[in-house]
Amino acid sequence: MIRTLLRVLGDEHARPLRRTVALMTAAAVAEGLSYALLVPVLRALFGDAPADAWPWLAGFGAAVAGYAALRYAADLSGFLVGTTLLRGTYRRLGEHLTRLPIGWYDAGRVGEVSVLASRGVLQALSVMAHLLAPFVGALVTPLTIVAVMLAFDWRLGLAALAGVPVVAAIQAWAGRALAATDAERHRRDKEATGRVIEFLQAQPVLRAGGRTGERFGLLDDALREVQRASRRTVLAALPGVVGLTLAVQAMFTALLVLGAYLAIGGGVGAAELPAILVLAARCADPLLSLADMGGQVRGARAELDRLDRLLRTEPLPLPRVPVEPAGHGLVFDSVTFRHGDRVILDGLSLEVPEGERLAVVGPSGAGKSTLLQLIARFYDVESGAVRVGGVDVREIGADVLMSKIAIVFQDVYLFDGTIEDNIRLGRPDATEAEVRAAASAARLDEVIARLPGGWAAGVGEGGALLSGGERQRVSIARALLKDAPIVLLDEVTSALDPVNEAAVHEGIERLMAGRTVVMVAHRMRTVRRADRIAFLDGGRVVEEGSHDELLRRQGRYAAFWATALTPAPGD
Numbered sequence: 001m002i003r004t005l006l007r008v009l010g011d012e013h014a015r016p017l018r019r020t021v022a023l024m025t026a027a028a029v030a031e032g033l034s035y036a037l038l039v040p041v042l043r044a045l046f047g048d049a050p051a052d053a054w055p056w057l058a059g060f061g062a063a064v065a066g067y068a069a070l071r072y073a074a075d076l077s078g079f080l081v082g083t084t085l086l087r088g089t090y091r092r093l094g095e096h097l098t099r100l101p102i103g104w105y106d107a108g109r110v111g112e113v114s115v116l117a118s119r120g121v122l123q124a125l126s127v128m129a130h131l132l133a134p135f136v137g138a139l140v141t142p143l144t145i146v147a148v149m150l151a152f153d154w155r156l157g158l159a160a161l162a163g164v165p166v167v168a169a170i171q172a173w174a175g176r177a178l179a180a181t182d183a184e185r186h187r188r189d190k191e192a193t194g195r196v197i198e199f200l201q202a203q204p205v206l207r208a209g210g211r212t213g214e215r216f217g218l219l220d221d222a223l224r225e226v227q228r229a230s231r232r233t234v235l236a237a238l239p240g241v242v243g244l245t246l247a248v249q250a251m252f253t254a255l256l257v258l259g260a261y262l263a264i265g266g267g268v269g270a271a272e273l274p275a276i277l278v279l280a281a282r283c284a285d286p287l288l289s290l291a292d293m294g295g296q297v298r299g300a301r302a303e304l305d306r307l308d309r310l311l312r313t314e315p316l317p318l319p320r321v322p323v324e325p326a327g328h329g330l331v332f333d334s335v336t337f338r339h340g341d342r343v344i345l346d347g348l349s350l351e352v353p354e355g356e357r358l359a360v361v362g363p364s365g366a367g368k369s370t371l372l373q374l375i376a377r378f379y380d381v382e383s384g385a386v387r388v389g390g391v392d393v394r395e396i397g398a399d400v401l402m403s404k405i406a407i408v409f410q411d412v413y414l415f416d417g418t419i420e421d422n423i424r425l426g427r428p429d430a431t432e433a434e435v436r437a438a439a440s441a442a443r444l445d446e447v448i449a450r451l452p453g454g455w456a457a458g459v460g461e462g463g464a465l466l467s468g469g470e471r472q473r474v475s476i477a478r479a480l481l482k483d484a485p486i487v488l489l490d491e492v493t494s495a496l497d498p499v500n501e502a503a504v505h506e507g508i509e510r511l512m513a514g515r516t517v518v519m520v521a522h523r524m525r526t527v528r529r530a531d532r533i534a535f536l537d538g539g540r541v542v543e544e545g546s547h548d549e550l551l552r553r554q555g556r557y558a559a560f561w562a563t564a565l566t567p568a569p570g571d
């Protein structure tokens with residue numbers, strides 16, 4: 001477990017962690033030894049010269065004080081290391097998540113990562129802060145006591161030692177029995193969290209469709225399954241707990257009988273027997289707590305394994321020697337890309353010279369958005385290459401690549417802060433005047449003037465307090481502020497009212513000026529702004545040219561607009 005912990009956290013934490021475990025072990029040994037001194041103390045007290053007990057009592061006091069100091073140092077170190085590790089783990093997890101391909105983030109992952117990041121990491125690392133010291137104590141203190149018993153009377157010592165494999169076997173058996181139910185409970189937990197997130201996010205759709213009750217039923221079922229799985233886990237843990245309790249009591253009874261037998265035969269002094277029984281009782285307590293702690297340690301270990309698996313998911317490989325792109329032209333060179341088994345782009349080749357505006361048109365699902373995502377390296381291609389400024393995007397440093405690209409997506413996500421905070425994300429070191437200029441260029445002034453708090457008004461989680469068009473304008477201002485030479489636009493005006501649409505178009509026109517642009521277009525008005533159009537279908541570019549050229553050709557592009565512009569019956 002310590003090895004997994006170190007793999008998860010990195011070697012820089014190895015020394016403090018090892019020091020903490022060493023302190024905990026020393027404290028546990030000191031505890032065992034302090035109990036052991038009871039034997040000579042009692043022997044002297046009940047012997048011929050009770051005054052001989054004084055030095056032993058002083059030794060006992062010193063041992064207890066030593067144990068207390070070591071325990072304090074071990075607990076403090078465990079707590080400090082635990083909190084440092086917690087911070088380090090969150091940072092490591094955060095950094096790793098930002099490097100994973102966007103394609104990794106499917107719906108199931110959201111639930112999984114939420115559970116892991118909230119409860120999982122805490123549970124895994126609480127072991128360090130709260131559980132490791134008692135756990136080490138529960139193992140090491142009884143072993144020390146057994147060693148001392150061996151020194152006093154080998155027969156009683158051997159009898160106590162015989163219990164060690166029994167306890168270990170019961171612990172291992174209980175662990176195996178629980179592993180399956182633990183995994184099932186975790187799976188149910190993840191499912192339920194996914195359902196909760198879906199239920200919350202889909203509220204507008206559910207209410208509009210009158211399906212709230214139905215989906216709540218599914219959520220309720222998932223929560224009931226969690227409850228059942230938890231009950232199964234508790235039931236599966238029961239034989240282990242009862243087995244351990246019985247084994248420890250049986251050991252204690254056996255020691256009592258053996259001790260009495262030896263005392264009657266004169267093999268053990270009458271004063272030593274109670275002392276040895278006190279030691280045996282001190283052995284039993286921590287062993288019994290093992291059953292309880294074992295479950296928590298196992299749970300923490302399972303979380304740690306999950307964290308380890310997540311951290312070992314391959315991020316997009318970073319270039320060993322990053323190359324600086326020379327210019328801002330774009331090239332797709334025989335690019336093939338799949339989502340799972342499905343080929344989305346099939347040997348696609350395309351060129352966008354620096355400063356040109358290319359519109360990508362095609363039927364739904366043709367891979368238009370995927371094309372944009374490959375330029376920003378949200379995924380790596382299967383074969384071929386995407387080049388920016390003549391350099392394969394895999395050879396460009398991630399920061400450099402992202403600094404060259406501004407993206408305006410269909411779905412705009414705003415963070416719960418002010419409009420200014422959200423625009424500033426485009427370039428955090430921009431001056432206030434620059435942020436305001438970007439806001440004006442995206443025609444956000446009128447939106448800000450309407451908001452009760454003006455510039456200081458919050459936009460709500462996900463930008464919920466703004467309309468769709470207003471959110472689009474914020475994302476355009478963000479892109480304007482970024483002032484990147486390449487602009488990627490995923491059709492942004494599909495569902496806007498005329499006022500918002502005009503404002504958004506105006507912002508976009510400023511955003512595109514003098515830059516290399518690739519825009520996914522569903523509207524004729526957007527397409528006509530492009531220098532060139534690529535019509536995508538079946539994973540390839542099937543037609544390429546200007547709007548007028550392609551219309552004259554009377555091919556797929558012309559047919560596409562003819563269908564798109566034909567009013568539906570009843571319109």
Ligand SMILES: Nc1ncnc2c1ncn2[C@@H]1O[C@H](COP(=O)(O)OP(=O)(O)OP(=O)(O)O)[C@@H](O)[C@H]1O
Pocket residue numbers: 103339340344362363364365366367368369370371520
């Ligand atoms: N993360 C994903 N996992 C699996 N398949 C995906 C994923 N993202 C997209 N796809 C599939 O890839 C195909 C291309 O998607 P893409 O979004 O690029 O199409 P598009 O041409 O932009 O479509 P639209 O015009 O409808 O937005 C679609 O069939 C989609 O179902």
